[in-house]
Amino acid sequence: MDIAVLGLGRMGHALAQRLLDEGHHVVVWNRSPGRAGDLVGAGAREAQSIADAAGAAEVAVTILADDDAVQHVALGDSGVRAALPDGALYVDASTVAPTTSDALLEAFGSDRFASMPVLGAPSAVEAGKATYLVGAAPHVVDRLQPMTKSLSEKVLALPSPHVAASAKLASNLVLLSGVVALAEAFAIARAGGMSDDQLRTLLAENPVVSPAVRLRFEGILTGEQDTWWSTALGAKDARLAAELAAAEGVDAPLAFATRDRYRAAAERDPDADIAAITRLYSASRAG
Numbered sequence: 001m002d003i004a005v006l007g008l009g010r011m012g013h014a015l016a017q018r019l020l021d022e023g024h025h026v027v028v029w030n031r032s033p034g035r036a037g038d039l040v041g042a043g044a045r046e047a048q049s050i051a052d053a054a055g056a057a058e059v060a061v062t063i064l065a066d067d068d069a070v071q072h073v074a075l076g077d078s079g080v081r082a083a084l085p086d087g088a089l090y091v092d093a094s095t096v097a098p099t100t101s102d103a104l105l106e107a108f109g110s111d112r113f114a115s116m117p118v119l120g121a122p123s124a125v126e127a128g129k130a131t132y133l134v135g136a137a138p139h140v141v142d143r144l145q146p147m148t149k150s151l152s153e154k155v156l157a158l159p160s161p162h163v164a165a166s167a168k169l170a171s172n173l174v175l176l177s178g179v180v181a182l183a184e185a186f187a188i189a190r191a192g193g194m195s196d197d198q199l200r201t202l203l204a205e206n207p208v209v210s211p212a213v214r215l216r217f218e219g220i221l222t223g224e225q226d227t228w229w230s231t232a233l234g235a236k237d238a239r240l241a242a243e244l245a246a247a248e249g250v251d252a253p254l255a256f257a258t259r260d261r262y263r264a265a266a267e268r269d270p271d272a273d274i275a276a277i278t279r280l281y282s283a284s285r286a287g
Contacts, residue, residue, distance in 0.1 A: 003058065006030075006061065006062045007064040008035040008036060011063050016039050026044040027044065027052075029053035050078055051078055054084050055085065058088055059091055061091045063092075067094075070096055070100060075103075092161075095117055097240050101164070118168075129154070133158055135163050136160075176238050177254055183220050216274070223282065225272075231277065235262035242255040268280070
């Protein structure tokens with residue numbers, strides 16, 4: 001397929017690479033230039049504008065940092081909606097509020113839009129091991145299969161973009177709150193006299209720690225890990241989950257507490273990985 005990928009952050013870069021590896025014709029665009037060199041070397045074409053990227057695409061995919069960026073790229077005067085050819089599909093793979101997905105559905109129509117948030121690290125995306133939550137009308141899900149089948153065997157079709165966006169926020173909250181819980185457990189155990197080596201023995205392979213959180217075990221223990229999901233983005237995702245709960249009248253104190261923890265972490269280390277939330281507890285102990 002002819003696919004445009006708009007947004008070359010860690011996840012967008014990985015998505016474009018996976019599509020190239022699977023033989024698709026890929027055009028890439030990023031608001032800040034200079035991130036497409038290796039993708040161009042692998043066969044992608046770098047577009048100079050949103051219109052250049054989307055103008056000849058069968059599918060245009062945005063995978064951007066937040067709701068404002070998605071709405072600007074998708075709905076701006078020179079955005080995807082203005083450039084996309086008749087009959088082509090628009091897919092948003094970003095983590096956004098369900099209300100943003102609703103607005104995109106209204107703008108593009110149920111015959112042309114799908115929400116497709118991603119569960120998994122960039123390395124999982126490149127390896128074809130990520131999970132994709134595809135919220136769209138059934139015939140749109142079918143039309144996307146040449147792309148989604150090459151991305152992963154783990155594709156969950158959901159009845160609407162709103163549901164897919166909500167599912168992504170719920171999934172992210174499980175991981176974000178799990179990271180907070182492990183950081184607090186470390187702080188409590190250290191306060192009781194345990195060493196880091198003893199914590200590794202106690203918890204590194206303990207089934208009470210989920211596999212997703214375990215991938216960040218050393219990062220949470222030490223506060224040092226290569227970033228692929230920043231504290232700033234974690235704070236944004238937790239905030240969206242809390243806002244969804246509030247809008248629907250759900251009593252969700254954990255969502256709000258998680259939001260507040262990541263908000264504090266992002267104020268200290270906005271570009272660090274979410275594992276860096278453990279530094280909040282080090283600061284508290286030092287104080």
